[in-house]
Amino acid sequence: MAAPTSRQPLTRAERMRRREWALLTTPLVIFLLLFLGFPTVLDIIYSLSQVTFETLRSPRLSGLGNYGDALTDDAFWSACWFSLRFGVLTAVAECLIGLFLAIFLAPLLEKRPALMALLMLPLMVAPSMVGLMYRLVLNEFGGPVPYYLEMFFNNSPAFLDADTAFWTLCVVETLQWTPFAFLLFYTAYEAIPGETRQAAQIDGASRWQMLTLIELPLMLPTIAVAVFIRFIDGFRVFDNVYTLVGSGPGGVTASISIYIYEAFFKDGAIGKAIAASILLFVVSLVVLVMLSWLARRRKGAIS
Amino acid sequence: MKILRWIVYVVAVLALNFPVIATLVTSFKSSGELSINPGLWINQPTIENYLAVLQVSDRLNIYAYLANSFMVSAIGTILAILLAFPAAYALARGDFGRRFLMPAIVNLRAVPLIIFAIPIYMMYQAVGLLDTQLGLGLILTIVNLPLAVVVLVNAIADVPVELDEAAKIDGAATWQIMAGIIRPVVRPALVTCAIFGFITAWNEFLFGLMLTTNNAVPVTVGASFFFAASGGGVQWGLASAVMIVGALPPAILGLIMYRQISGSLTAGAVKG
Numbered sequence: 174m175a176a177p178t179s180r181q182p183l184t185r186a187e188r189m190r191r192r193e194w195a196l197l198t199t200p201l202v203i204f205l206l207l208f209l210g211f212p213t214v215l216d217i218i219y220s221l222s223q224v225t226f227e228t229l230r231s232p233r234l235s236g237l238g239n240y241g242d243a244l245t246d247d248a249f250w251s252a253c254w255f256s257l258r259f260g261v262l263t264a265v266a267e268c269l270i271g272l273f274l275a276i277f278l279a280p281l282l283e284k285r286p287a288l289m290a291l292l293m294l295p296l297m298v299a300p301s302m303v304g305l306m307y308r309l310v311l312n313e314f315g316g317p318v319p320y321y322l323e324m325f326f327n328n329s330p331a332f333l334d335a336d337t338a339f340w341t342l343c344v345v346e347t348l349q350w351t352p353f354a355f356l357l358f359y360t361a362y363e364a365i366p367g368e369t370r371q372a373a374q375i376d377g378a379s380r381w382q383m384l385t386l387i388e389l390p391l392m393l394p395t396i397a398v399a400v401f402i403r404f405i406d407g408f409r410v411f412d413n414v415y416t417l418v419g420s421g422p423g424g425v426t427a428s429i430s431i432y433i434y435e436a437f438f439k440d441g442a443i444g445k446a447i448a449a450s451i452l453l454f455v456v457s458l459v460v461l462v463m464l465s466w467l468a469r470r471r472k473g474a475i476s
Numbered sequence: 477m478k479i480l481r482w483i484v485y486v487v488a489v490l491a492l493n494f495p496v497i498a499t500l501v502t503s504f505k506s507s508g509e510l511s512i513n514p515g516l517w518i519n520q521p522t523i524e525n526y527l528a529v530l531q532v533s534d535r536l537n538i539y540a541y542l543a544n545s546f547m548v549s550a551i552g553t554i555l556a557i558l559l560a561f562p563a564a565y566a567l568a569r570g571d572f573g574r575r576f577l578m579p580a581i582v583n584l585r586a587v588p589l590i591i592f593a594i595p596i597y598m599m600y601q602a603v604g605l606l607d608t609q610l611g612l613g614l615i616l617t618i619v620n621l622p623l624a625v626v627v628l629v630n631a632i633a634d635v636p637v638e639l640d641e642a643a644k645i646d647g648a649a650t651w652q653i654m655a656g657i658i659r660p661v662v663r664p665a666l667v668t669c670a671i672f673g674f675i676t677a678w679n680e681f682l683f684g685l686m687l688t689t690n691n692a693v694p695v696t697v698g699a700s701f702f703f704a705a706s707g708g709g710v711q712w713g714l715a716s717a718v719m720i721v722g723a724l725p726p727a728i729l730g731l732i733m734y735r736q737i738s739g740s741l742t743a744g745a746v747k748g
Binding site for chain 2: 190191193194195197198200201202204205208209211212213215216218220269274277278280281286288289290291292293295296297298299300301302303305306307309310312314315316317319320321348349351352353356357360385401402405408409411414415416429430433437438443446447451453454457458461465
């Protein structure tokens with residue numbers, strides 16, 4: 174990517190070209206400003222104001238009180254903690270299972286690519302629907318899982334009470350999104366050049382050595398990307414948790430997204446909800462900027 | 477070893493798709509059978525649940541939900557491509573926007589959407605876009621844009637610049653190059669964007685929940701109405717049939733087009 178060696182006077186043709194590039198991106202930029210930029214500015218103003226649903230049009234500036242409300246709310250911190258734990262655990266579980274499936278099933282899938290379709294099916298089903306489906310699956314009267322557990326073990330635990338709901342949700346999320354990790358890993362695995370494998374074989378590498386010394390190191394960048402994407406998606410989880418249990422008994426399953434949603438729509442605590450969403454925005458921004466800075470530095474170090 | 481791989485494959489498919497399978501089975505059971513047989517076997521298959529779902533009542537109207545989902549997904553898909561394609565051309569061919577616009581769009585995918593949901597709700601309330609198909613469609617455009625831009629920038633960057641230059645010498649304007657030369661070459665990428673965008677938009681839930689109440693309710697939100705509908709306990713057969721009907725369009729699209737979708741998922745991830 175050639176950064177413009179600026180301060181040299183641009184020729185007329187170059188100026189025309191630049192104007193053309195700008196023109197082509199203008200609709201997109203206007204759209205983004207209108208639907209993301211403007212709301213964000215609005216959000217910041219509201220976060221510093223005293224607002225209720227009645228005074229939405231005329232917010233009164235009130236300083237940082239809303240942020241104080243959010244930061245001193247125990248429910249806010251417990252939602253952050255839920256999201257963090259949920260994101261980490263599901264990302265790790267999904268990537269471990271996905272990695273195993275990708276490598277173990279590769280010989281099968283290379284010969285019959287159509288087998289992929291059924292493994293990818295969970296990705297096509299709306300997470301909100303999957304949450305509703307588990308209401309049926311786990312229902313104590315009429316759900317197949319409790320039915321079979323009763324039949325074989327004479328005992329079926331409560332899946333969605335205060336102690337177990339978190340783990341049930343982790344399993345639900347992991348089962349739906351493992352195919353995503355699997356897909357990335359399978360693609361990366363297939364992209365390893367045949368010569369690399371042959372060279373290792375000629376050098377007498379065992380299957381295990383091939384895996385740990387050649388294949389996994391080559392897949393490492395993909396693994397990092399997959400863990401990151403799955404963590405982000407787990408951290409901001411809303412749909413399936415909301416449709417399966419809402420914020421759960423005593424709010425134990427309120428993710429940060431559910432916390433903000435409920436503060437806004439259920440409790441009408443607009444200021445607090447908005448302050449919490451701005452905090453979330455700032456944290457995401459800082460993390461994303463840091464990550465792309467790191468990625469660029471590593472790229473620079475390699476090349 | 478080969479048998480072991482098949483076993484792992486079958487177990488994985490069954491486990492990952494378990495909620496769908498259980499719902500599918502339940503949707504073909506009468507409420508009488510369901511109360512004595514909650515297992516995964518159907519003694520007397522019936523389509524009465526589907527007939528009941530397709531019956532319109534004044535509170536539940538599956539046709540309206542499906543039509544809403546279709547319309548908002550169509551808006552969200554087509555508009556995203558229309559906005560992304562020219563921008564992707566500029567991003568791929570010029571050094572324009574690489575420093576700020578591109579990273580901003582790519583990172584948009586990693587930002588929790590709930591952040592924008594509240595201000596957009598307030599903005600929509602002010603301009604009367606709440607509970608409209610257009611309003612929800614515009615937001616789904618935002619949801620679809622990042623991946624559309626990434627996929628199209630990658631596709632256009634793979635097209636040799638010589639094609640553009642030859643056309644330019646022949647006196648073609650930029651829009652002619654885009655429409656006449658680039659568009660046919662990157663057709664597969666456009667199809668991928670369309671399919672994946674449609675599935676993503678159809679399956680979206682948070683904005684549907686927040687921005688619609690009555691007129692523009694998509695099927696992901698409407699499905700949950702059927703759970704509360706019967707007053708007493710949930711009618712599981714009916715609820716299952718609703719979920720199958722609502723999940724079917726993206727599932728069928730995905731099963732047929734799984735190859736394009738895996739391409740778009742991995743492209744987005746590698747650049748993300």
